[in-house]
Every structure is written in structure tokens, then in C-alpha cells.
Amino acid sequence: xxxxxxxxxxxxxxxxxxxxxxxxxxxxxxxxxxxxxxxxxxxxxxxxxxxxxxxxxxxxxxxxxxxxxxxxxxxxxxxxxxxxxxxxxxxxxxxxxxxxxxxxxxxxxxxxxxxxxxxxxxxxxxxxxxxxxxxxxxxxxxxxxxxxxxxxxxxxxxxxxxxxxxxxxxxxxxxxxxxxxxxxxxxxxxxxxxxxxxxxxxxxxxxxxxxxxxxxxxxxxxxxxxxxxxxxxxxxxxxxxxxxxxxxxxxxxxxxxxxxxxxxxxxxxxxxxxxxxxxxxxxxxxxxxxxxxxxxxxxxxxxxxxxxxxxxxxxxxxxxxxxxxxxxxxxxxxxxxxxxxxxxxxxxxxxxxxxxxxxxxxxxxxxxxxxxxxxxxxxxxxxxxxxxxxxxxxxxxxxxxxxxxxxxxxxxxxxxxxxxxxxxxxxxxxxxxxxxxxxxxxxxxxxxxxxxxxxxxxxxxxxxxxxxxxxxxxxxxxxxxxxxxxxxxxxxxxxxxxxxxxxxxxxxxxxxxxxx
Numbered sequence: 099x100x101x102x103x104x105x106x107x108x109x110x111x112x113x114x115x116x117x118x119x120x121x122x123x124x125x126x127x128x129x130x131x132x133x134x135x136x137x138x139x140x141x142x143x144x145x146x147x148x149x150x151x152x153x154x155x156x157x158x159x160x161x162x163x164x165x166x167x168x169x170x171x172x173x174x175x176x177x178x179x180x181x182x183x184x185x186x187x188x189x190x191x192x193x194x195x196x197x198x199x200x201x202x203x204x205x206x207x208x209x210x211x212x213x214x215x216x217x218x219x220x221x222x223x224x225x226x227x228x229x230x231x232x233x234x235x236x237x238x239x240x241x242x243x244x245x246x247x248x249x250x251x252x253x254x255x256x257x258x259x260x261x262x263x264x265x266x267x268x269x270x271x272x273x274x275x276x277x278x279x280x281x282x283x284x285x286x287x288x289x290x291x292x293x294x295x296x297x298x299x300x301x302x303x304x305x306x307x308x309x310x311x312x313x314x315x316x317x318x319x320x321x322x323x324x325x326x327x328x329x330x331x332x333x334x335x336x337x338x339x340x341x342x343x344x345x346x347x348x349x350x351x352x353x354x355x356x357x358x359x360x361x362x363x364x365x366x367x368x369x370x371x372x373x374x375x376x377x378x379x380x381x382x383x384x385x386x387x388x389x390x391x392x393x394x395x396x397x398x399x400x401x402x403x404x405x406x407x408x409x410x411x412x413x414x415x416x417x418x419x420x421x422x423x424x425x426x427x428x429x430x431x432x433x434x435x436x437x438x439x440x441x442x443x444x445x446x447x448x449x450x451x452x453x454x455x456x457x458x459x460x461x462x463x464x465x466x467x468x469x470x471x472x473x474x475x476x477x478x479x480x481x482x483x484x485x486x487x488x489x490x491x492x493x494x495x496x497x498x499x500x501x502x503x504x505x506x507x508x509x510x511x512x513x514x515x516x517x518x519x520x521x522x523x524x525x526x527x528x529x530x531x532x533x534x535x536x537x538x539x540x541x542x543x544x545x546x547x548x549x550x551x552x553x554x555x556x557x558x559x560x561x562x563x564x565x566x567x568x569x570x571x572x573x574x575x576x577x578x579x580x581x582x583x584x585x586x587x588x589x590x591x592x593x594x595x596x597x598x599x600x601x602x603x604x605x606x607x608x609x610x611x612x613x614x
Contacts, residue, residue, distance in 0.1 A: 105167045108483035109174060111186040111199055116141070127281065132188065132199065136471045139185060140202040142281065143193050166196065169280040172256070174479070180245035182267055182277040183472055186479060198281070201472055204270050206277075207238065207337065208263035215340040232376075232415050234272060235337050236383075239330075240408045241274035242266055246330065247401045249279070250323040257322065261329035262303045263336050270461040302344060303329040306362065306393055324395035328362075330404065331390025338383060339372040362391045382410040539607045546600050553593060560585055 115133045121140065122129035132141040173184035182203065187196035214230040242261075249256040258265075258279055265278045305328035335343045343366050363370065370387070377384050386407040389399045399407070564582050 106170060106187055106196060108479070108486040109170050109186045110196075111188050114141075114188040114199065116190070131202065134185075134199070134475075137468055137475070138202055139199050141188060141190070142198040142200065142278075143190060144195050144198075144281070170196075170198075173280050174483075176249075176256075176279065177476075178245055178248045180241045180273070180275050181248065181279060182275045183476070184279075185472065185475060200277075201468070203267040203275060203277075205268055206264050207266035207268060207274065207333070208342075210268060211263060211336060211340050212342075230340065232338075233412070236408065236412045236415050238266070238268070238272070238274040239334055239337055240405070240412060242276060242330065242333065243401060243404050243408055245274075245276040246323075246326055247405060249276075250326070250401045255323055258326050258329075260300075260303075261326050261333065262300055263333050266333065270458065270465055302342075303332045305329075305395065307395060322395070323401065324398045327390050327398045327401065327404065328395075331387050332366075334383070334387050334390065335366060335369050335373065338376070338387075339369050341369055341372065343369040362393055363388060366391070382407040382414065386411070535607060535610055542603050542607065546603075549596060553596060557589055560589060 111134060113135055117131040117133060117138075119131040120128060121131055127142050127144045129140050129142050132139055170184075170187060174186075176184065183201045185199045185201065188199050190197045211230070246258070246261070249258060256279070258276065260278055260281070261276070265276065267275050267277045269275070305325055308325055332343055373387070374384065386399075386404060389397070389407075390404070392398050564585060567581065
């Protein structure tokens, strides 16, 4: 998982096994059946971006990654009974892009409408094709509108942008679900300059503002919900008339030298005639189509108004579908072997109908079990996503703590280095001063010894002088004694001063040594 898709971690499904059975192929994606533990799912593989290219530039992969991850995050938050459930992604070995895995449904509305549409008078009389009751058509349209309502009323609103009959899938019980949500945006972004498409979706389903020009960035789209409302109007024409509503006429026509723009309704008037034959003027379904196909997006109804018109239509149509009609449709969907063979006996037909009803009941039970498994898987996926987020949070917190500790350690090491340098300088300075003081102390002791020796010599000379004075002078003895006493006092004073000086010098030397 590289190339920018690392953030898909919480959405990656494990133990996915491809069956190799292709169930659909389009302009930009193919669909195949895959198996996951406990369920069979559909896997949509986007392929047209890298079709016919042997080497894929890393820049294309990185460009594809960001919108892909963003749309996957969005699709995992969508939970609605009329929207095909996104289950996760799978990294197929034969595709550079992750494969989208979603719930598997029986068929799409486009195929069912073509399968059940009578083409000839003989088919209508012989009922060789299953009858599609009007009540069921209204129910399917109501399911689609309910899904759109959920999308448009989210905050911020979600625009499908590629609504068509092929993107409306049906369960075995004829419940409609919107498919390919987010795929149009993913393809739009990842194809980039490789695509010359001016707008999203099939042109026949697109409003004039989309066909005229299209510009979109990953941050901003020029479209709002009215593009889906227009597409829903086209789906309604196809569903009610059971003929694919190609825009047969040009947007403008020439009359008396004047060019006039045709409205979207006028461009589809051939198909509207069939529907107008079914309903009286002012019928809610006619009003619905006319309002949805307005050229101006400001004149189209919002999704709540669409639902209101469909509710009125269902009330007026009533419960026109019989159980047998619905069984015929399910029989067409599942392509039962006895579909093409005639029934020679009424009892045989009744027995087969009973068996078919039993199969339908079994299919409904299997669908409920499948939905339960999908719900459980969603819960497990949510738990895995939460655990992944917690692990990522703890990892980031640990990295931040380690980075802070490394920064603190670097600061401490820097301070220790500076302190070590200062201590080395102080030690060197102290050693120099200690040597200097030791030299001074030695010199002072030598001077004191010399001074003491000199004092002793002087004392001896004074004593000799005193004796000489006593002998030579003819003064009285008292004078001699007084002089001798004075000399002794003088010598004592000199000796005391000398000793005090020596004591003070030693104390100074001792204090200086302790200071360094």
C-alpha cells in the first residue's frame, strides 16, 4: 500500500477473494464478484485512467491518491436503505488503484426496463415479457428520491453528479438503491488531463449548465443539487415510458430566419407523448417531470418537493401491482430456466409459481442475512477505524515525546559541554594561582628566617654593646641598667612587631589558598 494510499488503512478489507466473474463493464470501471468472509460482494475497479499504459508515473498515482482517500472517507459515513453500501477497498494485484468493494445487488434499473419493455404488438398480447406495474415504478422512483434526499440534506450536501438508470440497482425484492456514489468525483480527479469530458455523467442525463461547460477542483465544485434533480427527471421519463430518452432534437432550430432555443422538454417530447397518454393533465408525475427538466436550475424543485409529488402520485396510482406481476419481474431478473418455455398445464404452472414464491422468500431471507453481515462488518470496520486512529494518535504522541526528549537532551549536553569548558578553565587558573602562592609562601618563609637570623644577630650585638657600654662608661650603674632595660624593651617591641607581621602574612596566605 504505497503511492499515497497509506491513509486507506482503516478501509482495507482482508481475505478478499476474486471469483473471476465479471458482472459489468463501463467506460471507466469494471465490476466483478468477490468473496469476503460470510458474504458475496461487488468490486468496482476503475481502469480507464491507466488503460493501454505499461508504466504508470508516480505523479499520476499521487494525484489519484488524495481524492480517492477523501471520497472513501466520505462514503464510509453514508448509511441509508436506498443507497448501495460501501464496504471498503481491496488492493487487486492487477490494478494500480484500490478497488471499491460494495454490497452486491441483483440488477440495475436500466437493464430491467429494457428487459420488461414490450417491443411489438405480439409481445404485448402474448405477454412474452414481464409486465412492469405502474405502482412498482412509482415505488422505485420514490426509493431513488429518498436516497437523494438523504444526500442533499447532509451538511455539507453531497451531490451524486452521475445519476442514471444504470446507477439505480435493485434488490431481489425490487427495492431501489443508488449506486456509484463518489465514483464520478474520483474518476474526474484522477483522470486529470487524460480526459476531455466537459462534465460529469452521461450527456443524456445532464442539464444544460453541465453540458455547456464544467470546471471543478478538489476543493470546489460549480454544481449543486439541481444537477441531480434534472437527472432524476430523465430517469423518471425512462422508468415511466420504458424507452431510453435520447435527446433526438438539436438544442436550437431555424424558423423564418430566426434561431430559437429548444427547451429540454421539447428535445424529449417524443418520449413525453407516451407518458402523456398514460396520465391526465396536471397529474403529479407529469408535473414532476416538467419541473425537473426546466432549463434554469432555479426553476427546478428541491428534493423535498420531488418527494411530495411522488407521494401524491403513489396515492393516485394506488396499489396496482399484483404479486404475480412482481414475481414475473423477479423471474426476469434471475433468468429462471422456465422463463422461455410454455406451460402446458395450469397445475404445473401453479406449482412452479409456488416454487418461485418459495425461492423469493428464501432470497429475501438471504438478503436479510446479508444485510446483517454487512451491518456487523460495518461495526467491525468502525472499530478497526477507531483503533487505527488511536494507534496513529499514540504513535504521533510518542514521536512528539521522543522529539521533545531529544531536544531537551541536546540542550543539556550543550550546557554540560559549556560547564566542562568553564571548569577546565577554572582548574587551569587555580593551578596557576596555587603555584604562584606556593612560590610566594616559600619566599616569605625564607624572608622570615633571614629576618629572625638578623634579629638574633642584632640582639647579640646589642648585648655586646651593652656590656661594652657598662665597661667603658663611667656613669652610674643605675643609668647603665636603665639603658639596658630600654634596649631590651626596644628589642621586645621590634621582635613582637616582627612576629605579628609573620602571623598576618601566614594568615593571608592561608586565606588566599582556600579562596582558589
